[in-house]
Amino acid sequence: xxxxxxxxxxxxxxxxxxxxxxxxxxxxxxxxxxxxxxxxxxxxxxxxxxxxxxxxxxxxxxxxxxxxxxxxxxxxxxxxxxxxxxxxxxxxxxxxxxxxxxxxxxxxxxxxxxxxxxxxxxxxxxxxxxxxxxxxxxxxxxxxxxxxxxxxxxxxxxxxxxxxxxxxxxxxxxxxxxxxxxxxx
Numbered sequence: 001x002x003x004x005x006x007x008x009x010x011x012x013x014x015x016x017x018x019x020x021x022x023x024x025x026x027x028x029x030x031x032x033x034x035x036x037x038x039x040x041x042x043x044x045x046x047x048x049x050x051x052x053x054x055x056x057x058x059x060x061x062x063x064x065x066x067x068x069x070x071x072x073x074x075x076x077x078x079x080x081x082x083x084x085x086x087x088x089x090x091x092x093x094x095x096x097x098x099x100x101x102x103x104x105x106x107x108x109x110x111x112x113x114x115x116x117x118x119x120x121x122x123x124x125x126x127x128x129x130x131x132x133x134x135x136x137x138x139x140x141x142x143x144x145x146x147x148x149x150x151x152x153x154x155x156x157x158x159x160x161x162x163x164x165x166x167x168x169x170x171x172x173x174x175x176x177x178x179x180x181x182x183x184x185x
Contacts (some may be wrong), residue, residue, distance in 0.1 A: 076106055
Protein backbone atom coordinates (compact mmCIF):
# COMPACT_ATOMS: atom_id res chain seq x y z
CA UNK A 1 0.00 0.00 0.00
CA UNK A 2 1.02 3.60 -0.50
CA UNK A 3 1.41 5.96 2.44
CA UNK A 4 -1.77 7.80 1.44
CA UNK A 5 -3.69 4.52 1.49
CA UNK A 6 -2.42 3.74 5.00
CA UNK A 7 -3.41 7.24 6.04
CA UNK A 8 -6.94 6.75 4.70
CA UNK A 9 -7.24 3.40 6.48
CA UNK A 10 -6.22 5.05 9.77
CA UNK A 11 -8.82 7.79 9.23
CA UNK A 12 -11.45 5.12 8.54
CA UNK A 13 -10.52 3.33 11.78
CA UNK A 14 -10.84 6.60 13.70
CA UNK A 15 -14.22 7.26 12.10
CA UNK A 16 -15.41 3.86 13.35
CA UNK A 17 -13.98 4.70 16.78
CA UNK A 18 -15.84 8.01 16.90
CA UNK A 19 -19.14 6.21 16.33
CA UNK A 20 -18.51 4.16 19.49
CA UNK A 21 -17.78 7.02 21.91
CA UNK A 22 -19.97 7.02 25.04
CA UNK A 23 -21.80 10.38 25.16
CA UNK A 24 -23.30 9.99 28.63
CA UNK A 25 -19.97 9.22 30.31
CA UNK A 26 -18.23 11.95 28.31
CA UNK A 27 -20.78 14.49 29.55
CA UNK A 28 -20.27 13.21 33.08
CA UNK A 29 -16.53 13.87 32.67
CA UNK A 30 -17.10 17.39 31.33
CA UNK A 31 -19.38 18.19 34.27
CA UNK A 32 -16.84 16.82 36.74
CA UNK A 33 -14.14 19.00 35.17
CA UNK A 34 -16.44 22.00 35.69
CA UNK A 35 -16.92 21.10 39.37
CA UNK A 36 -13.35 20.19 40.26
CA UNK A 37 -10.89 22.50 41.96
CA UNK A 38 -7.86 21.01 40.18
CA UNK A 39 -7.68 18.51 37.34
CA UNK A 40 -4.81 16.04 37.00
CA UNK A 41 -4.07 13.82 34.03
CA UNK A 42 -1.85 10.77 33.79
CA UNK A 43 -0.90 8.11 31.32
CA UNK A 44 2.14 6.02 30.48
CA UNK A 45 4.02 6.04 27.21
CA UNK A 46 2.13 7.51 24.27
CA UNK A 47 -1.07 7.71 26.35
CA UNK A 48 0.91 10.00 28.65
CA UNK A 49 1.66 12.31 25.73
CA UNK A 50 -2.06 12.50 25.00
CA UNK A 51 -2.71 13.36 28.66
CA UNK A 52 -0.12 16.14 28.48
CA UNK A 53 -1.75 17.64 25.40
CA UNK A 54 -5.11 17.56 27.22
CA UNK A 55 -3.64 19.41 30.21
CA UNK A 56 -2.16 21.99 27.85
CA UNK A 57 -5.61 22.74 26.43
CA UNK A 58 -7.07 22.93 29.95
CA UNK A 59 -4.45 25.56 30.77
CA UNK A 60 -5.45 27.47 27.64
CA UNK A 61 -9.01 27.51 28.99
CA UNK A 62 -7.91 28.86 32.36
CA UNK A 63 -8.36 25.63 34.30
CA UNK A 64 -5.98 24.40 36.96
CA UNK A 65 -4.78 21.35 35.04
CA UNK A 66 -1.67 19.37 35.88
CA UNK A 67 0.33 16.43 34.57
CA UNK A 68 1.06 13.90 37.29
CA UNK A 69 4.77 13.50 37.89
CA UNK A 70 5.95 16.94 36.78
CA UNK A 71 7.99 18.96 39.27
CA UNK A 72 5.39 21.76 39.35
CA UNK A 73 2.43 19.47 40.04
CA UNK A 74 0.69 20.35 43.33
CA UNK A 75 -0.86 17.93 45.79
CA UNK A 76 -4.06 16.09 44.98
CA UNK A 77 -7.02 16.82 47.30
CA UNK A 78 -10.54 15.50 47.82
CA UNK A 79 -12.06 18.24 45.62
CA UNK A 80 -9.85 17.28 42.68
CA UNK A 81 -10.19 15.04 39.64
CA UNK A 82 -7.60 12.72 38.15
CA UNK A 83 -8.11 11.48 34.59
CA UNK A 84 -6.09 8.38 33.77
CA UNK A 85 -5.66 7.35 30.15
CA UNK A 86 -4.73 3.68 29.98
CA UNK A 87 -5.43 1.11 27.30
CA UNK A 88 -5.04 -1.93 29.51
CA UNK A 89 -6.10 -0.36 32.80
CA UNK A 90 -3.41 -2.46 34.49
CA UNK A 91 -0.24 -0.35 34.22
CA UNK A 92 1.30 -0.66 37.70
CA UNK A 93 2.41 2.97 38.07
CA UNK A 94 -1.03 4.23 37.04
CA UNK A 95 -2.76 1.72 39.30
CA UNK A 96 -0.72 3.09 42.23
CA UNK A 97 -1.84 6.62 41.31
CA UNK A 98 -5.48 5.52 41.22
CA UNK A 99 -5.16 3.79 44.60
CA UNK A 100 -3.56 6.90 46.13
CA UNK A 101 -6.24 9.19 44.66
CA UNK A 102 -8.94 6.87 45.99
CA UNK A 103 -7.41 6.94 49.48
CA UNK A 104 -7.41 10.76 49.41
CA UNK A 105 -11.04 10.84 48.37
CA UNK A 106 -10.78 12.66 45.05
CA UNK A 107 -12.58 11.66 41.89
CA UNK A 108 -11.01 9.20 39.45
CA UNK A 109 -11.88 9.01 35.77
CA UNK A 110 -10.50 6.11 33.74
CA UNK A 111 -10.38 6.44 29.97
CA UNK A 112 -9.58 2.93 28.80
CA UNK A 113 -10.16 0.06 26.41
CA UNK A 114 -10.79 -2.18 29.42
CA UNK A 115 -13.80 -1.23 31.61
CA UNK A 116 -13.26 -4.30 33.82
CA UNK A 117 -9.62 -3.47 34.57
CA UNK A 118 -8.15 -2.76 38.01
CA UNK A 119 -7.98 1.01 37.37
CA UNK A 120 -11.53 1.13 35.98
CA UNK A 121 -12.84 -0.70 39.06
CA UNK A 122 -11.36 2.05 41.25
CA UNK A 123 -12.75 4.84 39.05
CA UNK A 124 -15.85 6.94 39.65
CA UNK A 125 -16.21 7.62 35.93
CA UNK A 126 -15.26 5.01 33.32
CA UNK A 127 -15.09 5.91 29.66
CA UNK A 128 -14.48 2.99 27.35
CA UNK A 129 -12.76 3.91 24.13
CA UNK A 130 -12.32 1.55 21.20
CA UNK A 131 -8.90 0.24 20.47
CA UNK A 132 -6.94 -2.91 20.16
CA UNK A 133 -5.23 -4.16 23.29
CA UNK A 134 -1.50 -4.86 23.13
CA UNK A 135 -2.26 -8.55 23.61
CA UNK A 136 -4.52 -9.31 20.64
CA UNK A 137 -5.03 -12.97 21.57
CA UNK A 138 -8.65 -13.92 20.85
CA UNK A 139 -9.60 -10.31 20.21
CA UNK A 140 -12.04 -9.25 17.53
CA UNK A 141 -11.05 -5.56 17.51
CA UNK A 142 -8.80 -5.24 14.51
CA UNK A 143 -6.57 -2.46 13.33
CA UNK A 144 -3.75 -2.26 10.84
CA UNK A 145 -1.86 -0.04 13.27
CA UNK A 146 0.85 -1.24 15.59
CA UNK A 147 0.36 -1.81 19.28
CA UNK A 148 -1.88 0.76 21.00
CA UNK A 149 -1.90 3.36 18.23
CA UNK A 150 -5.67 3.28 17.62
CA UNK A 151 -6.42 3.78 21.32
CA UNK A 152 -3.85 6.55 21.66
CA UNK A 153 -5.17 8.43 18.62
CA UNK A 154 -8.75 7.98 19.80
CA UNK A 155 -7.71 9.21 23.25
CA UNK A 156 -6.25 12.41 21.79
CA UNK A 157 -9.34 13.09 19.70
CA UNK A 158 -11.65 12.24 22.62
CA UNK A 159 -9.78 14.72 24.83
CA UNK A 160 -10.12 17.37 22.09
CA UNK A 161 -13.86 16.68 21.90
CA UNK A 162 -14.11 17.08 25.70
CA UNK A 163 -12.31 20.44 25.36
CA UNK A 164 -14.79 21.56 22.68
CA UNK A 165 -17.76 20.56 24.86
CA UNK A 166 -16.24 22.40 27.83
CA UNK A 167 -15.70 25.49 25.64
CA UNK A 168 -19.33 25.32 24.55
CA UNK A 169 -20.60 25.09 28.13
CA UNK A 170 -18.38 27.97 29.30
CA UNK A 171 -18.93 30.17 26.23
CA UNK A 172 -15.24 30.15 25.30
CA UNK A 173 -13.73 30.38 21.86
CA UNK A 174 -10.26 30.09 20.40
CA UNK A 175 -9.69 33.84 20.75
CA UNK A 176 -10.13 33.58 24.54
CA UNK A 177 -7.62 30.76 24.65
CA UNK A 178 -4.85 32.48 22.67
CA UNK A 179 -4.37 34.92 25.56
CA UNK A 180 -3.04 32.01 27.62
CA UNK A 181 -0.85 30.49 24.89
CA UNK A 182 2.88 30.30 25.64
CA UNK A 183 4.69 33.45 24.53
CA UNK A 184 8.29 32.53 25.46
CA UNK A 185 8.76 30.15 22.56
